Amino acid sequence: MQLNRHLEHYLGPPEHEWDTDDTGAPMPFRIAQFGPDRPFGGVRTHATVGLSAARLELPGGGWVCQELVMHTRDEQLQEFVPALLDQVGAELLGTGRGLDRGQVIGPRGQIFPVGGLTAFYAALPVYLPDEFRTVLVTDRPVQLTWLIPITTGEAELALRIGWAQLEKAFENEDPDLTDFRRSGVSAARQFE
Numbered sequence: 001m002q003l004n005r006h007l008e009h010y011l012g013p014p015e016h017e018w019d020t021d022d023t024g025a026p027m028p029f030r031i032a033q034f035g036p037d038r039p040f041g042g043v044r045t046h047a048t049v050g051l052s053a054a055r056l057e058l059p060g061g062g063w064v065c066q067e068l069v070m071h072t073r074d075e076q077l078q079e080f081v082p083a084l085l086d087q088v089g090a091e092l093l094g095t096g097r098g099l100d101r102g103q104v105i106g107p108r109g110q111i112f113p114v115g116g117l118t119a120f121y122a123a124l125p126v127y128l129p130d131e132f133r134t135v136l137v138t139d140r141p142v143q144l145t146w147l148i149p150i151t152t153g154e155a156e157l158a159l160r161i162g163w164a165q166l167e168k169a170f171e172n173e174d175p176d177l178t179d180f181r182r183s184g185v186s187a188a189r190q191f192e
Helices: 003-011 078-095 152-160 163-173 186-191
Strands: 014-020 026-034 044-049 063-072 117-123 134-137 140-151
Touching: 003 014, 003 026, 003 044, 003 134, 026 078, 044 078, 063 078, 078 140, 117 152, 117 163, 140 152, 152 163, 152 186, 163 186
Parallel strands: 063 140
Antiparallel strands: 014 026, 026 044, 044 063, 117 140, 134 140
């Protein structure tokens, strides 16, 4: 199954796509916006489309063909998502390195004009069925990675104690990870 059909199967047809950056320059991959209410009520999903054309080295060894996915429920903040996915995707292409599960990008300062999210966390796309995680594109497996905006404390928790502890805190406290105005989980407050 090709990437576009795979995304549409789980998220419906894209309602908008970008293939140029803020300056009008062509991007090396597209950003597609799906929704509303994909994968669940009140949420829109954005995904890179074509980032996976590059084979990226993984920090733990091996390589990956990867696409990035981000979910948001905040209509005011969703306008920032395409530029963020463009920036992170371009960084991955520039370094030639992909994201392993549990990897943190940042903290690098406030991501959105409101709230305290300062970093990104690479996770399995658990808001979608397991079958969404990987798709074969021209006989190469493409991994779909959920990019979650997180707080500095959450980033430090993952970096110092381990990503499994951050995911355990997410499971225990069940924050709305699509809410870009949320505060960090209590287990991470010691690192803020």
